[in-house]
């Protein structure tokens with residue numbers, strides 16, 4: 001078995017969109033970053049999830065508690 005084992009998590013940024021609302025800290029614009037996360041256990045891709053991350057475009061804070069007001 002000479003193949004490299006990859007264990008861990010891969011994340012790929014799919015795109016950034018402008019989200020409605022404003023930053024609770026500085027009132028700046030909010031950007032929603034679409035991230036594709038893939039958990040890889042050795043050779044087996046375990047799961048693939050898409051999620052959104054919100055961050056402020058003005059102060060660059062991660063808005064972890066930003067309400068999920070954007071629905072597809």
Ligand SMILES: [Zn+2]
Pocket residue numbers: 023024025026027028056057058059060061
């Ligand atoms: Zn801000």
